[in-house]
Amino acid sequence: MTGALTDIRVIEMGTLLAGPFCGQQLADHGAEVIKIEPPVTGDPMRAWGQEKSDGKSLWWPVVGRGKKSVTINLREPAGQDLVRRLVAGADVLLENFRPGTLEKWGLAPEELRALNPRLIVTRVSGYGQTGPYAAQPGFGAIGEALGGIRYTTGDPGSLPSRTGISIGDTLTAMFATIGTLGAIHARQRTGQGQVVDAALYESVLAVMESLLTEYHVAGFIRERTGSIIPNIAPANAYPTRDGNLHLISGNQDTVWRRLAEAMGRPELGTDPRYATHHARGDNQLELDELIAQWTATLDTAELHRLLNEHSVPNGQMYRAPEMLLDDHFAAREAIAWVDSPDFGAIPMQNVVPKLSGTPGSINWSGPMLGEHNDEVLGGILGLDTDSLEQLRSRGIIG
Template sequence: MTHLPLDDVRVIELGQLLAGPFCGQLLGDFGAEVIKVEDPGRGDPMRQWGREKPHGQSLWWPVVARNKKSVTCDLRDPRGQDLLRRLIAEADVLLENFRPGTLERWGLSPDELHAINPGLVITRVTGFGQTGPYAPRAGYGSIGEAMGGIRHVTGDPGRPPSRAGISLGDSLATTHACVGTLVALHERGRSGRGQVVDSAIYEAVLAMMESLLPEWQQAGYQRERTGPVLPNVSPSNVYPTGDGEAILIAANQDSVFARLARVMGAEALAEDERYATHGARGANMDELDGIIAAWTAGHPADELLRLLHEGGVPAGRIYTAKDMFADPHFAAREAIVRVPHPDFGEVAMQNVAPKLSSTPGRVRTAGPALGQHNEEVYGGLLGLSPRGDHRPVHGRSHLEARNPPMRYRLGVDVGGTFTDILLIDQESGRTFRAKTPSTPHDQSIGVLAGVEKACAAAGVSPDEIGEILHGTTIATNAILEGKGERVGLVTTAGFRQVLQIARSFVPGGLAGWIIWPKPEPLAALEDTVEAVERVAADGTVVTPLDGAR
């Protein structure tokens, strides 16, 4: 197997969500070692984002965090900042998307980081850039899309501006950030010095706006929303088919339009002065679209596409994900890959683009668990001892997970409507309870909200929780209060969702549970405590509490 073209580049990624991490994804796709530094309490919020969340997990996270390593570090703690400095000394690139001034407040300004590592490329992605009057503002991709101009021209005439349906601004900013990072690395090969790559979302969007600026400056022309067509560019539209589908035809160049006219059996259209030139077709586009639509409506989609492709006319269906999985061209070029995943079995995602002939990129792993690589990075790369004077202080690294703090224990009961939380202070014996709404399709929301409420009532951080149990309220409370065994009672769906949340801020995740029905042997799950079961008359598994053997 060939080497990966960026396998000699180490990236420290501090960003979260998409503006920033997508740049890390692109670099990681081509072999860069991307070490993602996450908050030890919650991790990147992208772990919870997405509309569909099987097992309570985001389907976006395995994609945007693919090929990355995850370590935990509390950057608000001076000790965590010192740990980051150690990582920076071993890195080629630092990638972040905090609001301007955040790194500086932590004593991690570019000047301070370059004093540690003069060759460091510092890539910063923000809404408005690092300078200028708007730099301190909070900025999301949607705001950058609006300010950069693309929102104004997206959608149908007479209706409010539309969204593209994906996080376009974030992706454009991070794609430009990736280009800037590679350029800065190339220049470092000449000078030996690193520099700052400053990628603003609104400027990345503006860079894609074609001739919008000179059209206004030179001609006083303001682009507006035009729906599925481009003004004065014809034919280039969506047309109906005889079997109820719709296809795109793009035949606006003179020679291509002549081919379309031949396929339609209407060669005279290419000679008609109303349609013979690009300008003429643009001036008469509504009439021409009507002629083409009347022809396409007389043919089923498959036949229509065959005729157009054989005639050399660009045309195609408007694909959904289902269409992509079924398309032979996608399969032949391996545009979709399936990557092993500990909970999904395998997860399908888009492959690396573009394809390189000699040293192509490769998707090697899906997004990691929180802190999965703590010991590899802190112990292996930095040589820190789990017990040494300079051991990392960053919440719960795996280096310190062998003896986690046990002052607070937390019990979770996920129901279809409400989630009950019980937090117990082991030293004082005080208990704190919280009840939050929950929904079956996304129980993680209720769990996170309940944990936050209970911790707020106790005046503690989730970092101080040493153990979590999941089960019915009665059983879990009894266990936490020392009246039962270290087991809980859960449903399969609830178990999966709470397990992921527990792992986000407690070493080893849940301390114990019983699953009913069992999706797999308990022995196959990490850090489990198997216990004797008792089956009730209704077929459910109940916990063997004291006096109920």
């Protein structure tokens, strides 16, 4: 195990994506993440996403990577007691159940912190732990709707679109990770743990830039704008001769002049219609058409080379095939190849960000259900073989 968090033990409870993606990030940076799953079924992520013909999920190896799987029936008092014993020696308890669930099971944060005052309880939910909506069910899509990103995503002539990934869940997981790390740092000063309350809708709201201020001060409501940012030009995807789309971002005055040089039309750089930020915004559609006519005469590789020579930010819109073939991805080790018991060596995104002194690592892909029962319950809690067999026979640990 390598990384900045190798001295941190996390008990991950919860399913699907928002909580588990937070656990994935902590595991990537070295934390010992013990994932508690329901016996028999496990986390639904084991079956979600694109599947092979045998029904095994291709999502689980990523979101479950680096974790230790332990099966415990949390609805049974004996299972709840196992959690208390694990929490007594843990740094973090991570959960994303509906608010009130831990309390119903006798695992309220104040009760757990009475056992372990240094414990940090990271709670992920749709609407947060307080407020009139707290008890309502809230998945990532609902958080995206309330937080504002759904309304502003897509083409203005169509219904609001999703981003193509579960952005509400992953944003919340990232903020939960930030909060957890902040609480770990604060504990160094105070010796005390605390509760980290990460809500889906608030995490989306947090990245909505000046949306609220624009409305309050100027009465402006952001609408869907498709592939452009209104009045920021040029910054769009443009067609190439070989059938690709290429992103060009030349919306700074000096960059625009370099783009005009690359186009072989340096006079456009000082043309009053395009010379300034506001002028380009006023003539955005006309400017996009002009650039598209030029890019359509060039193959992608030629366009990329020419724009780089003139220091104009640009890039092809990659899919997985392009990522796997890219020299820069390879040089940076942005993609890791990890052994999977189900699929052999498989590619997945590597640990982010890169730390020079304590780099993280992917130690294994998503584990088999209950793979670490004996290691954790026997090794950490000290349960002997007979005790484990009794728990299995009663359905407590599967």
